Amino acid sequence: MDLGTFFQNYGLIILLVILLVFMFWSSRRRMAKQKAEQEAKARQTVPGAEVLLQGGLYGTIVSYDPDNLDQPAVVEIAPGVDIKVHSQAILRVVSPEEPAVGEASGLEGQAARVETAEETPRVETAEETAERLRSENDKDKKDTPEA
Secondary structure: OOHHHHHHHHHHHHHHHHHHHHHHHHHHHHHHHHHHHHHHHHHHOOOOOEEEEOOOOEEEEEEOOOOOOOOOEEEEEEOOEEEEEOHHHEEEEEEOOOOOOOOOOOHHHHHHHHHHHHOOOOOOOHHHHHHHHHHHHHHHHHHOOOO
16 A cells, blocks of 8 residues: 555545644643632732722722632722632733732731732722812813903
């Protein structure tokens, strides 16, 4: 049997086997990559970390249990505003807070992270923005000469 006849008879089967092997290998590689990303996200998801939620909200994790994904995570989206979300609603960690070398661990480390979180700049509310714009508009009206 020559080579041309062999590929004519078995070429399609060989091609299908090669494609199946490639699909299996590609699928396994993608699953391993996703698993590694999930493990990295789980390591970074600690109280005090800033996260992006599935709905587009940014917040800071207050409590999260990576071992029990059925338990909701508590995320602070504004000072004093805590919401419970499904633990898998956390899309990604925006800026992981890695403890510095020599930083206290346990309750002392948590207290230091809380103090750092309290030093964040205050965000202007919608009402305050509207009031500021109204006062600027009134000021502009007073400064312009009437014709």
